[in-house]
Amino acid sequence: MTSVYSQIARSEKQTEEFRVLELVKKSAQRSARRKAKKIELLPPRTNVMPVDQDWSSVWPGPRSFHPASVPLPLRQGYNKKGVSPGKFANAELMKIPNFLHLTPPAIKKHCEALKKFCTPWPEELNDENCEKHFPVEVITSDYCFSSPDIREPMARIVILKVKLSALTLDKHAKDKLLRLVGERYDPSTDILTLTTDRCPLKKQNYEYALYLLTALYHESQKTEPWESEKTVADMEYYDWEQNVSYKNVLGTLNWPQSVKDTENFKLTPEMEEYKKAISDLMNKGEDLYTISKYKEATKKLLNLPEFLPLEYTTA
Amino acid sequence: MLTRYKFLLTVTRNNYFLRQLSLESPNVFAKPESRCRTVEDNPLNHNLEHEGRFYVVPPAVCNQLFRFGGIPKGYEVQAKTFDETCLMIRKPALEVINMMKVADYSRPIVKYVLFGERGAGKSLTLAHILHYALNSGHLIIHVPWVPDWMKKCKDHTRSETREGFRDTPLDSAAWLAHFKTQNQHLLSQTDLTVTSNYTWSKREETRSGSPLVELVDLGINRIKYASNIIVALASEVKALSSSGRCKTLVAIDGFNCFYNKRTMIKDENWKIVPPFQLTVTEAFINLVNYNWTNGSVVLTADRLVWSGNERGESDLPLYQLGKEAFELLDPFIPVHVPCYSEKEFHSCMDYYMERSWIQNENGNTEEGRSELMYLSTMNPYQLMKICGPL
Numbered sequence: 129m130t131s132v133y134s135q136i137a138r139s140e141k142q143t144e145e146f147r148v149l150e151l152v153k154k155s156a157q158r159s160a161r162r163k164a165k166k167i168e169l170l171p172p173r174t175n176v177m178p179v180d181q182d183w184s185s186v187w188p189g190p191r192s193f194h195p196a197s198v199p200l201p202l203r204q205g206y207n208k209k210g211v212s213p214g215k216f217a218n219a220e221l222m223k224i225p226n227f228l229h230l231t232p233p234a235i236k237k238h239c240e241a242l243k244k245f246c247t248p249w250p251e252e253l254n255d256e257n258c259e260k261h262f263p264v265e266v267i268t269s270d271y272c273f274s275s276p277d278i279r280e281p282m283a284r285i286v287i288l289k290v291k292l293s294a295l296t297l298d299k300h301a302k303d304k305l306l307r308l309v310g311e312r313y314d315p316s317t318d319i320l321t322l323t324t325d326r327c328p329l330k331k332q333n334y335e336y337a338l339y340l341l342t343a344l345y346h347e348s349q350k351t352e353p354w355e356s357e358k359t360v361a362d363m364e365y366y367d368w369e370q371n372v373s374y375k376n377v378l379g380t381l382n383w384p385q386s387v388k389d390t391e392n393f394k395l396t397p398e399m400e401e402y403k404k405a406i407s408d409l410m411n412k413g414e415d416l417y418t419i420s421k422y423k424e425a426t427k428k429l430l431n432l433p434e435f436l437p438l439e440y441t442t443a
Numbered sequence: 444m445l446t447r448y449k450f451l452l453t454v455t456r457n458n459y460f461l462r463q464l465s466l467e468s469p470n471v472f473a474k475p476e477s478r479c480r481t482v483e484d485n486p487l488n489h490n491l492e493h494e495g496r497f498y499v500v501p502p503a504v505c506n507q508l509f510r511f512g513g514i515p516k517g518y519e520v521q522a523k524t525f526d527e528t529c530l531m532i533r534k535p536a537l538e539v540i541n542m543m544k545v546a547d548y549s550r551p552i553v554k555y556v557l558f559g560e561r562g563a564g565k566s567l568t569l570a571h572i573l574h575y576a577l578n579s580g581h582l583i584i585h586v587p588w589v590p591d592w593m594k595k596c597k598d599h600t601r602s603e604t605r606e607g608f609r610d611t612p613l614d615s616a617a618w619l620a621h622f623k624t625q626n627q628h629l630l631s632q633t634d635l636t637v638t639s640n641y642t643w644s645k646r647e648e649t650r651s652g653s654p655l656v657e658l659v660d661l662g663i664n665r666i667k668y669a670s671n672i673i674v675a676l677a678s679e680v681k682a683l684s685s686s687g688r689c690k691t692l693v694a695i696d697g698f699n700c701f702y703n704k705r706t707m708i709k710d711e712n713w714k715i716v717p718p719f720q721l722t723v724t725e726a727f728i729n730l731v732n733y734n735w736t737n738g739s740v741v742l743t744a745d746r747l748v749w750s751g752n753e754r755g756e757s758d759l760p761l762y763q764l765g766k767e768a769f770e771l772l773d774p775f776i777p778v779h780v781p782c783y784s785e786k787e788f789h790s791c792m793d794y795y796m797e798r799s800w801i802q803n804e805n806g807n808t809e810e811g812r813s814e815l816m817y818l819s820t821m822n823p824y825q826l827m828k829i830c831g832p833l
Binding site: 371372373376377379380383402406409410414415416419420422423426427429430431432433 | 541542545546547550551553733734736757759760761762770773774775776777778779
């Protein structure tokens with residue numbers, strides 16, 4: 129009873145007296161503003177996606193990235209302090225092209241659909257026969273490019289690969305070809321790789337590559353007159369008889385007569401072994417095995433014994 | 444000099460005992476044959492039975508052979524601490540010594556090249572071979588470490604006899620003194636004489652027939668001519684050996700330094716002098732040539748002769764020597780000096796325990812040893828360094 133009376137009394141008081149100036153709004157008046165309407169968002173679809181779903185029906189065609197449909201915890205972009213931004217509201221993820229419509233199962237489905245238009249691969253054409261009948265491999269790349277100009281500069285590159293065993297080259301021709309070609313030859317796979325990109329069009333580059341191959345082949349078959357000036361230092365492999373080592377060995381073995389005429393010496397078995405050891409050392413590279421072979425061969429050449437274990441040898 | 448008294452407390456798992464070692468007293472605890480030691484200190488009699496064991500180099504021999512160098516600095520300090528110079532008898536040394544014993548000395552010289560990774564023991568193998576050479580009456584031509592001449596040259600002048608060459612008077616004279624000390628017992632015999640006439644100046648000449656000592660002494664006293672005297676000495680020794688009056692061992696540590704492109708020496712125009720323009724180089728290259736008999740040449744191809752990381756990829760001789768040196772030396776016998784084998788490692792650890800060097804109580808346990816084996820990768824030098832603070 130008393131509370132109602134005080135309320136009435138207060139309101140009566142307010143109407144009678146002057147309005148009071150309130151510089152600071154009291155909390156009761158502050159909360160009288162209209163509240164913003166909160167839109168109820170559904171949870172992202174990824175929460176209810178089964179693990180074994182058919183992805184190609186979720187993402188059937190090319191589409192810009194939609195974070196709520198892609199069940200991957202992606203992070204893209206740079207944040208100076210902290211971790212890369214997540215996938216929701218990530219403009220970068222949306223800008224870049226994605227190939228979510230071309231996952232392997234989707235491609236498989238495309239292949240299955242295309243199969244009825246294809247003929248089977250001929251069985252006789254396995255890898256060996258491919259190489260035999262089609263020794264030249266040409267690699268080109270096509271690009272999807274969207275810009276004011278549809279030409280992609282990288283599309284003009286043509287790579288031509290051929291195995292040298294497919295070409296008929298004798299010893300001199302092969303050496304000359306290898307010198308002309310330099311780094312483009314890979315000795316471990318025996319493949320010569322010619323990369324051409326100096327012409328603006330792919331077709332031009334392809335024809336240039338074929339021309340290069342023809343020119344290399346025919347040039348290496350020719351012998352120029354100045355090739356006879358090849359010195360020991362130019363040799364691509366170690367030929368013992370042409371090297372100082374041969375003279376040294378002959379000199380050592382025939383001392384004190386000096387050896388002037390190195391042509392007419394017949395090689396003894398020890399010398400043959402020594403020749404093999406030092407040629408292996410130089411040609412195949414030095415490692416403990418080739419060095420130990422060289423050591424054994426030298427010992428035999430100089431008539432030194434194998435290491436005698438546990439025998440007292442007096443001075 | 445170490446003036447501290449040495450009371451070393453060694454604590455093993457089973458017993459405690461006190462040891463006192465003083466600096467001046469001889470090695471009172473000279474042990475008889477044990478797992479890590481052998482009494483046989485004459486390398487003439489070393490064979491595979493002694494493999495892996497230490498033998499003591501008699502102090503007199505040590506003084507004679509190594510006074511001017513020959514034992515690496517770190518090992519020398521250790522030897523001083525232990526009061527004895529001990530060398531381990533290892534297979535590479537035994538191999539070379541064996542081959543030297545049975546080689547045919549009427550044929551041209553045999554060249555041995557020691558190679559191995561840093562700290563594996565090449566210089567000490569050379570020291571062992573030198574001891575053998577001393578005991579078997581060889582004339583020793585020993586260059587302790589070639590880069591000392593190339594990198595830390597004390598003095599160099601323009602050569603007066605050869606155009607464009609440089610002499611190294613102080614180093615040459617020091618080396619001649621080293622040569623004299625090492626061979627004093629052989630040089631005192633009068634049948635080692637000079638074979639040709641050498642005129643050094645208007646008043647000084649060495650006639651043929653005069654003893655070799657005279658030539659060496661002249662070099663030590665008149666350092667101006669020391670470098671040229673070394674060249675003359677080299678050809679004299681070759682002639683003497685070939686005529687059978689003495690057998691020679693040429694031991695050069697760091698031979699591949701002669702084939703470096705540069706030295707740290709600069710001539711008057713501040714241009715870098717390559718090794719082949721030094722007079723002394725000619726002497727040793729001459730000695731390594733195969734046109735003499737009754738001698739052996741032992742060289743080391745060492746990675747440490749190069750400065751910095753140059754030629755750091757491999758320790759193998761062809762790579763370290765280079766094409767020119769290989770062609771000069773070919774055919775030679777490459778001898779690999781490997782790191783310690785397990786037997787040698789345990790022998791070394793036993794030696795350290797015996798000398799009370801390892802104070803850590805885990806040093807003698809199996810675990811401790813296998814840890815050290817792993818940390819040092821069986822490299823003798825690394826093992827020495829690691830056991831230092833233990």
